[in-house]
Amino acid sequence: MTDLAEIILVAGKIMAMVGTLLYLVFASVIVKQVRTMSADVVDKFNGILTTISYIHWIFALVLFVLSIVIL
Amino acid sequence: MPRASDLNDIAPDDVVTKKVEEEVAKPIEPEEKITRVSKSASGEYRQKVYELIKGATKTPLSALLARPKIFNFDSREENEEIILVLRRHWFTNLRWIGIFGLMLVAPMFFGWVPLLDYFPWNYRLVFVLAWYLISLAMAFEQFLSWYFNVFVITEERVIDIDFYNLLDKKISEAKIGMIQDVTALVEGVSQTMFNYGTVLIQTASEIPVIKIEKIPNPNLVLKVLQQMRGEEEQEEMEGRIR
Numbered sequence: 001m002t003d004l005a006e007i008i009l010v011a012g013k014i015m016a017m018v019g020t021l022l023y024l025v026f027a028s029v030i031v032k033q034v035r036t037m038s039a040d041v042v043d044k045f046n047g048i049l050t051t052i053s054y055i056h057w058i059f060a061l062v063l064f065v066l067s068i069v070i071l
Numbered sequence: 072m073p074r075a076s077d078l079n080d081i082a083p084d085d086v087v088t089k090k091v092e093e094e095v096a097k098p099i100e101p102e103e104k105i106t107r108v109s110k111s112a113s114g115e116y117r118q119k120v121y122e123l124i125k126g127a128t129k130t131p132l133s134a135l136l137a138r139p140k141i142f143n144f145d146s147r148e149e150n151e152e153i154i155l156v157l158r159r160h161w162f163t164n165l166r167w168i169g170i171f172g173l174m175l176v177a178p179m180f181f182g183w184v185p186l187l188d189y190f191p192w193n194y195r196l197v198f199v200l201a202w203y204l205i206s207l208a209m210a211f212e213q214f215l216s217w218y219f220n221v222f223v224i225t226e227e228r229v230i231d232i233d234f235y236n237l238l239d240k241k242i243s244e245a246k247i248g249m250i251q252d253v254t255a256l257v258e259g260v261s262q263t264m265f266n267y268g269t270v271l272i273q274t275a276s277e278i279p280v281i282k283i284e285k286i287p288n289p290n291l292v293l294k295v296l297q298q299m300r301g302e303e304e305q306e307e308m309e310g311r312i313r
Contacts, residue, residue: 012190016197023204029238030208037219037234040242042143044131049215056208063200070193 027060116302160267255289
């Protein structure tokens with residue numbers, strides 16, 4: 001039973017790491033996307049949206065690091 | 072005979088060269104001054120357009136922007152005046168805003184999921200953080216889709232800028248003069264109540280139909296395009312007279 005629990009936790013950790021890494025890639029794509037869109041369409045909130053996309057990327061990075069460190 | 076004298080001058084094997092008459096620059100005669108039939112006719116059309124869009128807001132987060140000062144787009148020509156910028160009606164955003172709200176409160180009910188209790192606190196922390204981040208990304212994506220998918224009417228053309236999913240985009244444009252027919256559709260209860268719908272623009276250009284969905288006040292767009300077409304026709308007519 002203990003072995004099974006450990007296997008599940010290790011599997012959970014691997015899944016979390018892979019998932020957060022993929023999410024980090026996704027966040028990078030969002031940053032790129034916002035920059036592309038901002039180049040095509042210019043409006044008042046473009047700067048704010050670009051900043052949000054970078055903040056989101058930083059959070060994604062923190063989550064990825066967190067999944068490595070605390071799991 | 073006059074012909075004989077010519078033959079003496081030109082031997083049969085000689086290459087016959089033809090003198091090219093140099094074009095003498097003729098003085099350009101001043102064009103006849105034709106009084107412009109209606110110099111201000113196109114201006115009148117424009118004035119009507121301005122009157123039509125008078126009440127529209129200029130707030131950047133509006134779905135209908137009239138003559139915005141800050142707005143710009145990549146392929147805009149110098150001094151090209153933007154008449155209208157349209158986004159999807161705000162009512163169409165309620166769905167994803169509702170889903171986002173539900174996603175925010177969902178972790179309160181995670182205690183009901185027995186499987187989560189099995190994992191230690193650090194796993195649950197990462198899971199909850201990931202959940203909030205995914206929720207935020209979903210809402211952000213939806214907002215980006217609303218904010219950057221715009222339909223622009225300028226004094227010369229209409230441009231439909233569409234961004235599909237993450238990295239695909241489509242930009243359709245047609246000259247105002249190429250527009251053949253414009254149809255405004257308001258269908259269903261919500262569209263009738265909140266005055267939004269679809270505008271179909273049939274053109275003589277490569278893209279036969281430009282479809283703009285869920286935009287506010289389609290009748291206004293129809294009227295503006297009618298006036299703009301009138302202005303364009305007037306300009307063409309004046310151009311011909313000149």
